[in-house]
Amino acid sequence: MTEPLRIALAGLGTVGAGVIRLLDANAELIARRAGRPIEVVAVSARDRAKDRGVDLIPFDWVDDTSALATHERADVVVELIGGSDGPALTLARRTLGAGKSFVTANKAMLAHHGLELAEAAEGASVALKFEAAVAGGIPVIKGLREGAAANAIERVYGILNGTCNFILSKMESEGRDFAEVLAEAQALGFAEADPSFDIDGVDAAHKLSILASIAFGTQPAFGDVAVTGIRHILAADIAEAAALGYRVRLVGVAEAGPAGLFQRVHPHLVPVDHPLATTTGSLNAVVADGNFVGRLFFQGRGAGDGPTASAVVADLIDIARGEFGPPYAMPAASLTALPPAPAGERRGRAYLRFAVVDRVGVLAEIAAAMRDAGVSIESLIQRGAGADGTVLVAIVTHDGPERCIAQALEKLRGSQSLAGEPMWMHLLG
Amino acid sequence: MTEPLRIALAGLGTVGAGVIRLLDANAELIARRAGRPIEVVAVSARDRAKDRGVDLIPFDWVDDTSALATHERADVVVELIGGSDGPALTLARRTLGAGKSFVTANKAMLAHHGLELAEAAEGASVALKFEAAVAGGIPVIKGLREGAAANAIERVYGILNGTCNFILSKMESEGRDFAEVLAEAQALGFAEADPSFDIDGVDAAHKLSILASIAFGTQPAFGDVAVTGIRHILAADIAEAAALGYRVRLVGVAEAGPAGLFQRVHPHLVPVDHPLATTTGSLNAVVADGNFVGRLFFQGRGAGDGPTASAVVADLIDIARGEFGPPYAMPAASLTALPPAPAGERRGRAYLRFAVVDRVGVLAEIAAAMRDAGVSIESLIQRGAGADGTVLVAIVTHDGPERCIAQALEKLRGSQSLAGEPMWMHLLG
Structure with a gap:
């Protein structure tokens, strides 16, 4: 020895x-x-x-x-x-x-x-x-750096923050709202006293920028990660997603292509049969799509002293x-320095949820904003008024440019019909 | 350069x-x-x-x-x-x-x-x-050799043969029988003209012996792997498993402990929420349980030229x-040379299925054999006669020694009540 x-x-x-x-x-x-x-x-x-x-x-x-x-x-x-x-x-x-x-x-x-x-x-x-x-x-740095090294990685994405996943899983299984579950997670030690790094997606963004660099051979570009956390997700969003065959997960996604380096941490609707949907509790998981290996999936415990x-x-x-x-x-x-790829050029399907005032013409206003921006609606569900008198309208769009959705939401900004900010989640494609 | x-x-x-x-x-x-x-x-x-x-x-x-x-x-x-x-x-x-x-x-x-x-x-x-x-x-050799190297691995198990998983998934989704699906898999090129290495579990056993050696620091011991393939699984077995909340998978399991090195490739009932249950089609997957990292899960394409x-x-x-x-x-x-651990000393729950002749006293005979061997029955389902006049009896046992089940089956061997060999599958614990 x-x-x-x-x-x-x-x-x-x-x-x-x-x-x-x-x-x-x-x-x-x-x-x-x-x-x-x-x-x-x-x-x-x-x-x-x-x-x-x-x-x-x-x-x-x-x-x-x-x-x-x-x-x-x-x-x-x-x-x-x-x-x-x-x-x-x-x-x-x-x-x-x-x-x-x-x-x-x-x-x-x-x-x-x-x-x-x-x-x-x-x-x-x-x-x-x-x-x-x-x-x-999870040996995912090694998995990308060495295990998948023969591949051009087209996309790397995953669940990178166990606190958020714990909260979303609990909201899902118990039908409870964010604030209540967060407080419980804090009491159990699954969330920090100051939880903002976790629940606002910053921690996941740190990790995503590291993964992207190794996967694509690009310089780390944390500043270019677009970040949205999970604070504004309602129990009702999770229920609507479930009715549609999806689960809500905070997903970090990175892609490198001709448009540049795209990096985003955002709540997503994940199809129930996707492995990220079966990643529950405080587990983490990472998916890498390689041009020869296809989809690689790694799952395990993302935090704690032992792991x-x-x-x-x-x-x-x-x-x-x-x-x-x-x-x-x-x-x-x-390592190459890729410019950030603008989200507006991306296409996809979206989940949009509005809390609206219960009065005549609200649906028409939303539908008109969508139409004017060229957003094609696949389904729309309106649920009766909650305790606070607001009504929830949940829309799933057909595949289309994100730019159009941004335009529609911009048009609706400040509308007297809306009670609070709309929720926009991406459907994992 | x-x-x-x-x-x-x-x-x-x-x-x-x-x-x-x-x-x-x-x-x-x-x-x-x-x-x-x-x-x-x-x-x-x-x-x-x-x-x-x-x-x-x-x-x-x-x-x-x-x-x-x-x-x-x-x-x-x-x-x-x-x-x-x-x-x-x-x-x-x-x-x-x-x-x-x-x-x-x-x-x-x-x-x-x-x-x-x-x-x-x-x-x-x-x-x-x-x-x-x-x-x-899937970089699972690297995952064990390096990624999980800090851990004492307690168990490594997984779906190691894509052909078997393809066939079982198709039997599951389409309710069809083995022979029919195998013929289709051969026509599609997912199964060899001589499929026995795959469907009889030999290929999975080769792979399991390699994984076990790396995971446990033991000498490769392919000869000690107990192997059962998937030839005798009926569409009815898969349907019964589904009704119980399980999917049928050919799982290779290796464990190292005081009793020695246990290695077995065998059809298992896997709980639907276990990641191996969501490993469908020709995918492969490996789980390693480490004493510090907990459960690590790797999934991806197990065959084909690209992967x-x-x-x-x-x-x-x-x-x-x-x-x-x-x-x-x-x-x-x-590398240490561990003796093979006898299966009889293992405990677990089992799925047992008998094709029986439809006449008075058959159930009593089976139940008596179980009782005499000390096998505790959790559930028993008898389904009406099929086209060939036989009746299927499916049993799920409580947790108990495998030795007792082997004794019960031995007792029933050659019984005039049984039409064909019983099917014994393990419930993944």
């Missing part, structure tokens, strides 16, 4: 403690698979005294997190602090600058600084690995084996 | 031609991802004159397939001939013996000779890769990158 791979670990939250537990529980197996033991030698976190359920005595405690980058005994730094900038970024830059490999679960940092960090890693011939940053324990630690340690095993290369599957310098 | 990775290709059937087409169609992308071009330099097949829809002029044609092993310009040999022994095995041994890397889609050869070939590859410090041998285009070529070329890209190590995730010499 050769020398161990020695780890400095920054951040001892649930995932950091999970990594320590995993490396201990599966130590013998990991050493066999990695060809050598993997050992934590140093740790750093904010509060030394906190009980994390793991024994920290064997490790060198380092107060200054950024000093882990140059810890004399560490071969690799694992960053589990989080945050796009600040201490995590400082640590990443210093570690790669010191010629050591760096493993992270930090999607926000990668979404904002991934290209710079990849260049630094390649320049130093060390690893920058981030399997845990997307879809938790995330599994992904972090998989990266460490790759490093211990020496099986790593450019973080984005090809040299960062060769 | 460094030197190309140069390939000698043995076998020019649909997959071999697919590899040539893929390397041509995605050449630029592959060179970016692999860090260098991947080029075919030599080919060998039985019939030089046959039109395969690809231009063979650029390649050196070699009549003696085994001579590819020492082709002076080739870095890697890709074997797509098939067959557990014969020319494929000769080529594998000679290639590795010559210190060149070897890529194959040949599950039969790996099931029988994988350990020997892995030792040869490790001895020569070259790659032996076989992503295409299991589940076609299989995708997996072959993914292996070539890994080799071009230098990202490869021991074929079975750890040195072959360190």
